Amino acid sequence: AQSVSQHNHHVILSEAASLELGCNYSYGGTVNLFWYVQYPGQHLQLLLKYFSGDPLVKGIKGFEAEFIKSKFSFNLRKPSVQWSDTAEYFCAVNVVSSNTGKLIFGQGTTLQVKP
Amino acid sequence: GAVVSQHPSRVICKSGTSVKIECRSLDFQATTMFWYRQFPKQSLMLMATSNEGSKATYEQGVEKDKFLINHASLTLSTLTVTSAHPEDSSFYICSARGGHGNQPQHFGDGTRLSIL
Numbered sequence: 001a002q003s004v005s006q007h008n009h010h011v012i013l014s015e016a017a018s019l020e021l022g023c024n025y026s027y028g029g030t031v032n033l034f035w036y037v038q039y040p041g042q043h044l045q046l047l048l049k050y051f052s053g054d055p056l057v058k059g060i061k062g063f064e065a066e067f068i069k070s071k072f073s074f075n076l077r078k079p080s081v082q083w084s085d086t087a088e089y090f091c092a093v094n095v096v097s098s099n100t101g102k103l104i105f106g107q108g109t110t111l112q113v114k115p
Numbered sequence: 116g117a118v119v120s121q122h123p124s125r126v127i128c129k130s131g132t133s134v135k136i137e138c139r140s141l142d143f144q145a146t147t148m149f150w151y152r153q154f155p156k157q158s159l160m161l162m163a164t165s166n167e168g169s170k171a172t173y174e175q176g177v178e179k180d181k182f183l184i185n186h187a188s189l190t191l192s193t194l195t196v197t198s199a200h201p202e203d204s205s206f207y208i209c210s211a212r213g214g215h216g217n218q219p220q221h222f223g224d225g226t227r228l229s230i231l
Binding site: 034036042043044045046049090100101102103104105106107108 | 158172
């Protein structure tokens with residue numbers, strides 16, 4: 001079965017530090033990839049997505065992610081985090097051939113940014 | 116745009132009660148809605164997928180008679196937890212997407228269900 005793994009469960013950074021959150025998936029076929037963010041007390045929001053084309057995708061709020069097909073990875077990055085980036089981050093994968101739109105989520109990473 | 120409203124946000128009720136949760140797409144037509152369950156400090160687990168006008172497709176291990184899903188219109192899906200027990204206490208989240216193919220899902224705020 002397909003699965004998504006986020007390596008970091010809890011990350012603590014100071015403001016202005018650089019961020020990289022790991023995401024790996026297990027599926028050999030074509031996938032669409034997503035990063036969602038959940039701020040405290042709010043619903044999940046789409047940060048960015050990859051469907052095809054340039055493997056380096058830019059999202060909202062200065063986030064970007066790089067799809068490396070050979071590594072089955074879609075790591076999320078931000079050069080300089082802010083206190084307001086404190087949230088839960090979820091990586092998700094959709095298997096294109098299923099044509100169901102179903103998302104398989106990773107376990108989530110809690111990011112805490114200290115002012 | 117793409118707002119999904121989920122109601123109620125929190126429910127506390129006695130064991131044996133049935134609880135209905137509504138999920139509405141406010142500014143788009145949701146051809147597909149998804150229901151997830153999230154345990155503390157764990158990921159979202161897909162429970163079922165519902166397409167407007169057809170029966171929901173349940174994931175393995177999810178009791179369809181326990182978790183009744185109705186998707187009667189392009190803007191509304193409901194999840195009814197029948198005869199709820201304490202082990203059903205959880206955070207339930209719906210999402211919706213318009214069109215077909217692999218459009219992104221838009222999520223509701225979730226419902227915290229607590230069964231006493």
